[in-house]
Amino acid sequence: MLTAAQARSIVCSLAIGAVGGVLFHALQVPLAWMLGPMCFNILAALLRLPVHTPPALRNGLLPVLGVYLGSSFTPETVERAGQWPWSLAGVMLFVFLCTALVAWYYRRVAGFDRITALFSAGPGALTAMILTGAALGGDERRIALAQSLRLTLLVLVLPPLIFALSSQPPRSATLEVAARAFDLRQLALLAVGCALSVLLFKRLHVPTPQLAGPMLASAVLYLSGLVALDLPHWLLEATLWILGSAVG
Numbered sequence: 408m409l410t411a412a413q414a415r416s417i418v419c420s421l422a423i424g425a426v427g428g429v430l431f432h433a434l435q436v437p438l439a440w441m442l443g444p445m446c447f448n449i450l451a452a453l454l455r456l457p458v459h460t461p462p463a464l465r466n467g468l469l470p471v472l473g474v475y476l477g478s479s480f481t482p483e484t485v486e487r488a489g490q491w492p493w494s495l496a497g498v499m500l501f502v503f504l505c506t507a508l509v510a511w512y513y514r515r516v517a518g519f520d521r522i523t524a525l526f527s528a529g530p531g532a533l534t535a536m537i538l539t540g541a542a543l544g545g546d547e548r549r550i551a552l553a554q555s556l557r558l559t560l561l562v563l564v565l566p567p568l569i570f571a572l573s574s575q576p577p578r579s580a581t582l583e584v585a586a587r588a589f590d591l592r593q594l595a596l597l598a599v600g601c602a603l604s605v606l607l608f609k610r611l612h613v614p615t616p617q618l619a620g621p622m623l624a625s626a627v628l629y630l631s632g633l634v635a636l637d638l639p640h641w642l643l644e645a646t647l648w649i650l651g652s653a654v655g
Contacts, residue, residue, distance in 0.1 A: 416459035423447050423458060424652030428644070441534060441647040442555060448655025449552075460653035465538075469617035470601050471646045472534060475638060476618075477625025482632055505530060519549060527553035534647070535618065537654055542615045551654050593634045600624035 409417075424444025431443030451458045509528035513519040519527060526540030533554045541547035604620030613619050628634040 412457070413459065413461075416457045417461070417464070419456065420448055420451070420458035420460050420652045420655075421649065423451050423456070424648055424655065428648050428651070438533060438558065438647070440644040441651040442558065444648050444651030445551065445555065445655035448652050452655065458652075458655075460649065462653075465650055465653040466617050468646045468649055469538065469615065470605065470621040471642065472650065473618045473621030474597065474601060474625045475643050475646075476535070477622040477627075478629050478634075478636070478638055480626040480630050481635075482630060485630060502530060513553070520545065523549050526550045529554075530557070533558060534650060538618060538650075539615050547654065590636065593636050597625065597628060597634050597636065600628055 421444075424447060427443030427445075427447030428440040429443070431439035431446075436442060448458050506525070506528045510524045513524035513527050514521060517524075522540060522543050522545035526536045526543075526545050527550050529536050536554055537547060537551050540550045601621035601624050604624035605616050606620075608616030608620040625634075
């Protein structure tokens with residue numbers, strides 16, 4: 408049962424996170440509804456404002472994030488992957504070497520523990536890195552700050568560099584998503600698959616089963632073609648808003 412003080416802290420954290428999300432979205436910052444709430448809640452915590460989001464609320468939303476991550480895998484993705492064997496191999500090697508080098512720096516120079524160093528160094532998947540690293544015993548605050556700094560530097564440095572080296576003028580980015588019909592049967596199949604995967608991963612003691620289980624189940628269902636739902640973008644943004652506030 409929440410006390411009045413705890414309820415006020417949750418409302419305060421989410422309200423501050425909403426302001427950060429709206430501002431970052433207006434500024435067209437990538438992952439605006441994750442980074443905005445996180446940065447604003449970090450600032451609020453440093454100012455000693457009463458902000459707090461309980462772990463239970465965060466953990467309850469991890470399956471939603473897992474479903475969205477898994478739904479990015481489609482049969483078309485697998486078909487096209489066969490056309491890029493050398494590119495995929497090069498990317499895998501590059502990611503491995505980058506992660507190893509940066510993790511070594513965090514471990515030997517910055518003094519991070521092994522788990523914190525590894526998940527701070529991993530490129531991409533900011534939310535998954537923070538949550539999984541924390542579940543394995545890493546320092547969630549250090550991982551969040553390192554990953555946020557990496558993304559901020561990429562946003563500030565990479566686009567101007569690409570435009571400076573390219574002869575093409577910058578164009579406004581658009582994302583085209585194929586329309587998928589809403590189907591209650593597919594939604595029920597996705598929900599059952601995610602629930603069973605969470606139970607299985609808990610029994611197998613997999614870290615963050617609420618995230619990893621639904622992600623794998625969703626990927627299998629989408630790759631097999633059994634599910635082809637177009638998940639609403641507002642649900643992902645709402646999930647990131649609460650998760651970002653919790654991490655911050």
